[in-house]
Amino acid sequence: MEIIKLTxxxxxxxxxxxxxxxxxxxxxxxxxxxxxxxxxxxQESNWLSEPNKNLxxxxxxxxxxxxxIHQKSLNFAISLAIYDVLFTKxxxxxxxxxxxxxxxxxxxxxxxxxENTFKGDRIxxxxxxxxxxxxxxxxxxxxxxxxxxxxxxxxxxxxxxLLKDLLLEIKNKLNLLATQKLALLEKKYTAVLYKxxxxxxxxxxxxEFFLGMIIGISENGxxxxxxxxxxxxxxxxxxxSLL
Numbered sequence: 551m552e553i554i555k556l557t558x559x560x561x562x563x564x565x566x567x568x569x570x571x572x573x574x575x576x577x578x579x580x581x582x583x584x585x586x587x588x589x590x591x592x593q594e595s596n597w598l599s600e601p602n603k604n605l606x607x608x609x610x611x612x613x614x615x616x617x618x619i620h621q622k623s624l625n626f627a628i629s630l631a632i633y634d635v636l637f638t639k640x641x642x643x644x645x646x647x648x649x650x651x652x653x654x655x656x657x658x659x660x661x662x663x664x665e666n667t668f669k670g671d672r673i674x675x676x677x678x679x680x681x682x683x684x685x686x687x688x689x690x691x692x693x694x695x696x697x698x699x700x701x702x703x704x705x706x707x708x709x710x711x712l713l714k715d716l717l718l719e720i721k722n723k724l725n726l727l728a729t730q731k732l733a734l735l736e737k738k739y740t741a742v743l744y745k746x747x748x749x750x751x752x753x754x755x756x757x758e759f760f761l762g763m764i765i766g767i768s769e770n771g772x773x774x775x776x777x778x779x780x781x782x783x784x785x786x787x788x789x790x791s792l793l
């Protein structure tokens with residue numbers, strides 16, 4: 551596993567994309583930076599991170615035989631890898647918020663952005679970007695419901711050691727994916743899904759509010775919500791938000 555450490559870059563995902571244009575990186579090549587100036591999250595959102603306090607890194611993964619129809623299992627594997635490492639750090643009420651944020655209580659501690667390259671009906675490779683709030687204690691007032699490992703545990707973490715733990719667990723979970731342990735990954739993922747089986751308020755893309763309950767994930771990776779009339783509706787990532 552090759553780890554490339556940068557002092558600063560716009561985005562570790564973008565750095566890996568540019569690297570791919572020039573050569574083929576070794577599997578599990580990891581780009582980590584102390585300062586990321588244009589970090590990205592889901593739905594083109596920005597990921598803001600105080601320099602030298604957090605982990606912002608991206609991992610290049612080459613897949614041998616991963617079908618596009620199993621894309622959700624890739625998301626399960628990466629989310630569970632981060633979850634399992636953070637679970638050992640004694641965070642309060644840790645969970646995976648669909649599709650792949652990690653939360654402690656109601657506050658976000660980690661975001662994941664997976665960008666894939668496709669060939670035929672297969673996922674050829676993935677660039678897995680991870681932003682984890684580690685030792686940062688103050689955040690911009692514009693950011694709501696956000697926390698860090700240090701705020702949750704009062705412990706100062708060694709970033710290099712934490713990175714090693716995360717990369718090892720990512721490899722472990724991707725091995726489950728490669729050996730077709732898809733049902734196991736989904737079972738573990740849904741078992742720690744934020745607000746699962748708890749009546750909650752949602753807002754759809756039209757701005758309408760409604761009461762529902764998360765009950766699982768569909769075959770194509772959409773979230774399944776049981777409505778007040780007991781019917782079940784599926785939503786994509788840009789179609790709904792949990793309040």
